[in-house]
Amino acid sequence: MSPLVYIILVNWNGKNDTLECLSSLQKVSYSNFKILVVDNASHDGSVEAIRTDFPNVELLVNKENLRFAGGNNIGIQYALQNNADYILLLNNDTTVEPNFLSELIIVAGNQNEIGIVGAKIFYYTDNKRIWFAGGTINLKTGITKHRGIRTIDVGQFNNEEEVGYITGCCMLVKREVIDKIGMLDESYFIYGEDADWCLRAKKVGFKLMYAPSSVAYHKVSVSSGGNFSWFKNWNKLKSNLRLLWRYADWYYWFIIPFTFPLGVFTTYIRAKRESKELGM
Numbered sequence: 001m002s003p004l005v006y007i008i009l010v011n012w013n014g015k016n017d018t019l020e021c022l023s024s025l026q027k028v029s030y031s032n033f034k035i036l037v038v039d040n041a042s043h044d045g046s047v048e049a050i051r052t053d054f055p056n057v058e059l060l061v062n063k064e065n066l067r068f069a070g071g072n073n074i075g076i077q078y079a080l081q082n083n084a085d086y087i088l089l090l091n092n093d094t095t096v097e098p099n100f101l102s103e104l105i106i107v108a109g110n111q112n113e114i115g116i117v118g119a120k121i122f123y124y125t126d127n128k129r130i131w132f133a134g135g136t137i138n139l140k141t142g143i144t145k146h147r148g149i150r151t152i153d154v155g156q157f158n159n160e161e162e163v164g165y166i167t168g169c170c171m172l173v174k175r176e177v178i179d180k181i182g183m184l185d186e187s188y189f190i191y192g193e194d195a196d197w198c199l200r201a202k203k204v205g206f207k208l209m210y211a212p213s214s215v216a217y218h219k220v221s222v223s224s225g226g227n228f229s230w231f232k233n234w235n236k237l238k239s240n241l242r243l244l245w246r247y248a249d250w251y252y253w254f255i256i257p258f259t260f261p262l263g264v265f266t267t268y269i270r271a272k273r274e275s276k277e278l279g280m
Contacts, residue, residue: 001032002030002031002032002105003032003085003086003105004032004033004034004083004084004085004086005030005032005033005034005084005085005086005087005088005101005105005172006033006034006035006036006075006078006079006082006084006086006087006088007025007033007034007035007036007088007090007101008036008037008038008072008075008076008079008087008088008089008090009021009022009035009036009037009038009090009091009092010037010038010039010040010068010071010072010075010092011037011038011039011040011042011050011092012039012040012041012042012065012071013042013043013044013046014042014044014046014092014093015042015044015045015046015049017092017093017219018037018046018050018092019049019050019053019054020095021090021091021092021093021094021095021096022035022037022050022053022054022057024094024095024096025096026054027098028096028098028100028101029098029099029101029102030099030101030102030105033088033101034058034079034082034084035054035056035057035058036057036058036059036060036075036078036079037050037057037058037059037060037092038060038062038071038072038074038075039059039060039061039062040062040064040065040066040067040070040071041061041062041063041064041065047059047061058078060074060075060078062074066186067186067189067190068168068184068190068193069183069184069185069186069188069193070186072089072168072184073183073184073186075087076178076183076184077183080175080178084175085174085175086105086108086172086173086174086175087172087173087175087178088101088104088170088171088172088173089168089169089170089171089173089194090169090170090171090216091168091169091170091218093124093218093219093220094121094124094169094170094216094217094218094219095124095216095217096119096170096215096216096217097214097215097216099213099214100119100170100214100215100216101172101214103119103211103213103214104117104118104119104172104211104214105172106211107160107209107211107214108172108174108209110209111207113205113206113207114174114206114207114209115173115174115176115177115201115206115207115208116166116171116172116173116174116177116197116198116201116206116207116208116209117166117171117172117208117209117210117211117214118132118134118135118163118166118167118170118171118172118208118209118210118211118214119132119170119211119214119215119216120132120133120153120157120210120211120212120213120214120215120216121133121167121169121170121215121216121217121218122153122215122216122217122218123217123218123220124217124218124219124220125219127217128152128153129150129151129152129153130146130147130148130149130150130151130152130153130157131146131149131150131218131220132146132147132148132149132167132169132170132218133146133147133148133157133210133212134147134157134161134163134164134165134166134210135147135163135164135165135166135167136163136164136165137164137165137195137198137199137243139243139244139247139248139249139252140248140252140255140256140259141256141259141260141262142240142241142243142244142248142256142259142260143240144165144192144195144240144243145165146167147163157210157212158212159212160209160210160211160212160213161209161210162207162208162209162210163208163209163210164198164202164208165194165195165198165208166194166198166208166209166210167194168193168194168197169216169218170214170216170218171194171197173197174206177201177206180201180204180206181197181200181201181203181204182200184196184197185197187242188239188242189238189239190239191236191239192236192239192240192242192243193239195239195243196243196246199243199247240260241260244256244260
């Protein structure tokens with residue numbers, strides 16, 4: 001029998017996005033998966049709509065907004081208690097190709113050391129333009145980078161390979177990883193939890209793999225106000241600093257006061273310029 005996968009979506013007042021994501025998941029071709037929605041105290045009718053439109057979807061309702069890490073941890077704990085072999089974290093503002101889960105599972109099963117696998121993710125509004133094709137984490141600058149972001153896909157990231165970072169937007173995690181490193185760190189207010197999880201997994205010997213044959217589409221920063229909102233960028237800045245403080249080697253701190261602000265500034269300016277040129 002195929003391994004049991006629990007697909008976990010965290011919802012916070014994202015009714016329409018979540019319903020579209022759930023519709024997309026109904027077409028998934030993998031034979032053994034369950035869908036769990038964790039609602040973070042929404043007040044937009046999400047819970048009622050999910051129960052009405054998708055009665056077979058499992059639903060947990062929190063009394064308060066536990067944000068990304070807390071909401072997912074509630075779901076992860078539930079899934080593990082119900083014998084999940086894999087956990088798939090999936091943003092509620094995504095849609096997926098029918099074979100996306102099968103392809104992730106194939107890659108995850110290639111080696112025992114593979115612990116986390118991520119998909120190729122395109123912009124929802126431009127399904128040929130890459131948002132994520134594997135990632136890197138630079139502990140000298142604190143910058144977590146998406147390979148290929150905002151570029152047109154012409155096959156340049158079609159190789160299955162080990163990478164330094166998998167985004168929590170679409171992240172397949174083996175049960176054994178969670179048994180060894182624990183849950184997502186809820187001390188990150190928002191952003192950085194996935195990068196922290198990846199670094200912890202690597203530290204105990206797991207590989208992070210990019211699976212280009214698994215494809216998803218992302219609406220990008222819907223819950224945080226958009227790509228260049230003050231809320232998003234301020235919280236990313238704080239999370240990057242926390243990540244550096246926790247994982248950067250001590251000797252990097254001789255240069256981090258210079259490289260970190262420069263890296264943040266140049267990344268922000270480049271992203272804003274490219275987005276403007278592309279009309280995004």
